[in-house]
């Protein structure tokens with residue numbers, strides 16, 4: 099999906115049901131719009147493996163899995179994987195890509211995770227989806243419920259403190275949300291949500307997310323340079339991606 103958002107209004111939505119209907123509509127053409135999909139997938143999978151400390155012997159669940167790229171790429175690093183999405187059209191596409199049975203897919207809402215029992219999963223990951231969920235508090239609570247003692251939640255989302263999204267894009271007339279209900283968490287908001295859901299340890303980091311699909315090449319080049327500067331100088335406001343690592347207490 100290629101998209102330039104100067105002057106473009108976000109997809110109208112008021113409820114989670116509107117969000118689900120939007121993803122059902124775009125599922126057949128859904129693809130990463132922010133750069134070379136293979137390179138981005140390898141980078142994000144590396145981050146997930148590293149921060150979730152995957153040991154190859156665990157049940158890993160991906161929430162908001164879309165067509166399944168990330169959970170499928172982690173298959174070798176888990177005993178079994180389950181991808182979950184509330185869009186049945188996304189899950190249909192994901193199932194077509196999971197022939198060997200080690201990774202399976204379910205229709206479920208990340209705010210409820212009703213198809214899982216308490217303390218069932220070792221690791222939960224989430225990539226590019228939390229920003230689309232209006233009730234983020236419910237996501238943290240549901241993830242905490244299904245994690246075993248010592249389980250890890252690693253979430254790659256958009257940084258709410260990103261200077262481009264917060265200040266510069268609105269000034270230049272670029273849209274930053276694809277759906278009207280999209281909201282981006284700051285480091286502090288993410289940490290507060292995870293703590294109040296009962297996670298014992300919470301850490302946040304930044305990762306390289308440059309919204310290439312939303313801006314012309316000249317601007318994305320500039321944002322890439324700013325991202326590098328942010329990484330070298332440790333300036334969070336220059337980084338587009340927020341990584342949340344939340345760990346459940348050991349028994």
Ligand SMILES: C[S@@+](CC[C@H](N)C(=O)[O-])C[C@H]1O[C@@H](n2cnc3c(N)ncnc32)[C@H](O)[C@@H]1O
Pocket residue numbers: 114117118121122161162163164165166167168182183184185188206207208209224225226227230231
């Ligand atoms: C931008 S896509 C990202 C998909 C995938 N993680 C990837 O990186 O390719 C966001 C996905 O989150 C899903 N999603 C949004 N809200 C959800 C919710 N409450 N429960 C489950 N899935 C949700 C959407 O249906 C969509 O497939």
